[in-house]
Amino acid sequence: MTYKTPSILTIDDDPKNLILISKMLKKSFSEINIYSASSGHAGLLLANKYLPDTIILDVIMPDIDGFTVCKSLKDNIKTKDIPIIMITGMEVQMQAKIKALNMGADAFLPKPIRKAELIAQIKVMLRIKFAEDKLKKEKELLEQLVDKRTKRLRLLAANTLAVQEEERARISRELHDELGQMLVGLQMGHDSLLRTIDKNKIVCQSKIVLKNKVNELINMTEFTFESVRKVISDLRPPVLDHLGLIAAIEWLKTEFHKKTTISITLINPLKHDISFTNEQNTAVFRIIQESLTNIAKHSKATKVIIQIKRTNKNILFEIKDNGIGIDIKKIDSMKNFGILGMQERASDFDWTVEIEGSADKGTVVTLMTRNETTR
Numbered sequence: 001m002t003y004k005t006p007s008i009l010t011i012d013d014d015p016k017n018l019i020l021i022s023k024m025l026k027k028s029f030s031e032i033n034i035y036s037a038s039s040g041h042a043g044l045l046l047a048n049k050y051l052p053d054t055i056i057l058d059v060i061m062p063d064i065d066g067f068t069v070c071k072s073l074k075d076n077i078k079t080k081d082i083p084i085i086m087i088t089g090m091e092v093q094m095q096a097k098i099k100a101l102n103m104g105a106d107a108f109l110p111k112p113i114r115k116a117e118l119i120a121q122i123k124v125m126l127r128i129k130f131a132e133d134k135l136k137k138e139k140e141l142l143e144q145l146v147d148k149r150t151k152r153l154r155l156l157a158a159n160t161l162a163v164q165e166e167e168r169a170r171i172s173r174e175l176h177d178e179l180g181q182m183l184v185g186l187q188m189g190h191d192s193l194l195r196t197i198d199k200n201k202i203v204c205q206s207k208i209v210l211k212n213k214v215n216e217l218i219n220m221t222e223f224t225f226e227s228v229r230k231v232i233s234d235l236r237p238p239v240l241d242h243l244g245l246i247a248a249i250e251w252l253k254t255e256f257h258k259k260t261t262i263s264i265t266l267i268n269p270l271k272h273d274i275s276f277t278n279e280q281n282t283a284v285f286r287i288i289q290e291s292l293t294n295i296a297k298h299s300k301a302t303k304v305i306i307q308i309k310r311t312n313k314n315i316l317f318e319i320k321d322n323g324i325g326i327d328i329k330k331i332d333s334m335k336n337f338g339i340l341g342m343q344e345r346a347s348d349f350d351w352t353v354e355i356e357g358s359a360d361k362g363t364v365v366t367l368m369t370r371n372e373t374t375r
């Protein structure tokens, strides 16, 4: 089976042979590109220039003989994979045949050339050549794919580290600015309370002062607790570990509405929670979280629907917005990591994330999970 018009180069010092072979080829192939060279040197030049699919090579030629041409072709990285059929009228055919094959020739035909044999041999060579070309191309494509993926993963890893650093800095700031201040406040409150107790004999009026001070401290402690809860929640909402995935999605929904005021609905037809592993719960949670972050950042949407659907044994999570619609072509895999991260998380469990967008309908992110069994 051929994938392109085959091209054949014939190298022979006898012009009659060149014409004869050319005629045979034209008769036997509906489409063919034929190149002819009347010397070994000219043959080497044409082979390098056109990279034909098969070369028919005469052994005895005045400038350089066919054996030398064959060796040069096989030593050259560009031409080494081109099949060579050697043709000779030499008396001692067996020895010539062995020598030709040793030089790297792929087939050997004696003169006078029989058309049927030559054509059959060329067809075999073309079959091999095209199969090899196809394999080479597939290998190249595979290598490119692996290369591209490796590059993206490296960038993703670097980005993950950067995000981690940013998160650490944020937590440290939060602890410093909020908790730090509160704790200093509490400390000062305690000190002043002690001083008040030391200085005063407790009389009725100072009792009120003391009570107010204690109330202040109680308020400050509550604030501190709230602040700690916020840091913890942002890192990993305890609801995910304590109440399960559906409750965590509800929490995401509420938080999203609080922060953006965009209307958001959760449609969940499941009667029970979903029995994923902890890691799978985290993956679903983070994928929905990133989808919502993207909606807040990019979509200009006014409405969001998170829908959980069951299909046979699979569960599907759909996050739909009515915004400007994602333009998949504009995603730069070297700069945007959210969607890449979602896909990586999903692929850890052999799940898929599909994203579709259109200017009039908005964006739909669909996470398709597999092999879940409900309790």
Ligand SMILES: Nc1ncnc2c1ncn2[C@@H]1O[C@H](COP(=O)(O)OP(=O)(O)OP(=O)(O)O)[C@@H](O)[C@H]1O
Pocket (backbone or CB within 6 Å): 294, 295, 297, 298, 299, 321, 323, 324, 325, 326, 327, 331, 332, 335, 336, 337, 338, 339, 340, 363
């Ligand atoms: N819901 C959406 N509506 C419209 N455009 C979107 C939506 N979600 C994503 N996009 C587009 O897809 C791009 C890629 O999103 P992705 O989450 O991968 O990266 P990002 O949000 O730009 O950056 P980050 O790496 O911080 O997530 C975005 O830059 C945005 O242009």
Ligand SMILES: [Mg+2]
Pocket (backbone or CB within 6 Å): 290, 293, 294, 337, 338, 339
């Ligand atoms: Mg994003």
